[in-house]
Amino acid sequence: MNSIDKLRIVFMGTPEFAVASLDALVGAGYHVVGVVTAPDKPAGRGMKLQQSAVKKYALEKELHILQPERLKNPQFLEELQALKADLQVVVAFRMLPEVVWNMPPLGTINVHGSLLPQYRGAAPINWAVINGEKETGVTTFKLKHEIDTGNILLQERIPIGENETAGEVHDKMKDVGANLLVKTVNALANRTIEEIPQSAASIEEVTFIKHAPKIFTETCRIDWNKKVSEVHNLIRGLSPYPSAFTTLDGKTMKIFSSEKEIAVPTSEPGAYETDRKTYLKFACPDGYIYVKELQLEGKKRMGVDDFLRGYKFN
Structure with missing residues (x-):
């Protein structure tokens, strides 16, 4: 049968x-x-x-x-x-x-x-x-x-x-x-x-069983007080959906792709640094997260180079 x-x-x-x-x-x-x-x-x-x-x-x-x-x-x-x-x-x-x-x-x-x-x-x-x-x-x-x-x-x-x-x-x-x-x-x-x-x-x-509960909005909010590797893993673990997010100049910004740098940061966790042309990075206690692909609220998803060409920082 x-x-x-x-x-x-x-x-x-x-x-x-x-x-x-x-x-x-x-x-x-x-x-x-x-x-x-x-x-x-x-x-x-x-x-x-x-x-x-x-x-x-x-x-x-x-x-x-x-x-x-x-x-x-x-x-x-x-x-x-x-x-x-x-x-x-x-x-x-x-x-x-x-x-x-x-x-x-x-x-x-x-x-x-x-x-x-x-x-x-x-x-x-x-x-x-x-x-x-x-x-x-x-x-x-x-x-x-x-x-x-x-x-x-x-x-x-x-x-x-x-x-x-x-x-x-x-x-x-x-x-x-x-x-x-x-x-x-x-x-x-x-x-x-x-x-x-x-x-x-x-x-x-x-x-040591690990669980996989439903993901809520608060799960997606980046905590810049965490280590670089943890933030990087959160970003890629939520990409492309529902996506990790933070704020930039008071606006919500989703991050879809990132690179990590282990270093002694010169800024407080969560502060950003940029040359306004090629890079945008956020400080963590043990280094930086370089944003590679993002979407600012009200805008389309784009690479960081395209974003920096058109964005006016506060």
């Missing part, structure tokens, strides 16, 4: 990150009997209804689409049950109630952007970069009650470069995750995979 051509899969996802995984399943020949994604939402100046990236892809491939407002809606549950899925796959979607994740015989698997049990939560890529990790990875696992705690199926490691941004890690990860998902589904279809409980981690590993 569970060979590739007969396995019935329902896919759940919304953003671009999830499209790579859905495309990988379709490309591998799996029978995706339904795609569950977010309802269309008004956006932009005209408040026109916008389709999710997953919906756009599903329409191109003529896949059956479900867009429930509420995941416990009886009509949605009836439609989902009627698809007779053997397996459900979740990538970058909202939390599922048990009545949904426990529906198919093979359960529901999730693709998570970290090496679980590390970085459980909503923003694993961001927090791994913010914390200065040298590597992260992707985990496929079975869903259960508590978020991101289900049995691990497969994992793959991904290096993080010293200056790499969360956006760059994200782009690498969506392809690695898509390939890992296909390997996982193949192994589940052929019953050649062993589930590993996350509780099997050693006491030392459990003691």
Whole structure:
């Protein structure tokens, strides 16, 4: 029943990150009997209804689409049950109630952007970069009650470069995750995979579990009293979205890219220095952060050279 051509899969996802995984399943020949994604939402100046990236892809491939407002809606549950899925796959979607994740015989698997049990939560890529990790990875696992705690199926490691941004890690990860998902589904279809409980981690590993909570505005505010390396990691960990920010002459300034200099600063933390032509740098207790790409409120995103050519400092 569970060979590739007969396995019935329902896919759940919304953003671009999830499209790579859905495309990988379709490309591998799996029978995706339904795609569950977010309802269309008004956006932009005209408040026109916008389709999710997953919906756009599903329409191109003529896949059956479900867009429930509420995941416990009886009509949605009836439609989902009627698809007779053997397996459900979740990538970058909202939390599922048990009545949904426990529906198919093979359960529901999730693709998570970290090496679980590390970085459980909503923003694993961001927090791994913010914390200065040298590597992260992707985990496929079975869903259960508590978020991101289900049995691990497969994992793959991904290096993080010293200056790499969360956006760059994200782009690498969506392809690695898509390939890992296909390997996982193949192994589940052929019953050649062993589930590993996350509780099997050693006491030392459990003691030092790092979490990846949702990112709020205050998370993004740069504290110039922190070390240069911490500020640099915050900037790249929040780039390109939601982006770290500070103020320049009383205006909010987002910083997307930076370079660090370890030195004895001649200014107080948070003070800026500039030659008004080639560089803009902010002082930290142990050096400087050179701003390379920024966006001042009311202006477009630009490199520091272009910015300095047109900006009049107070």
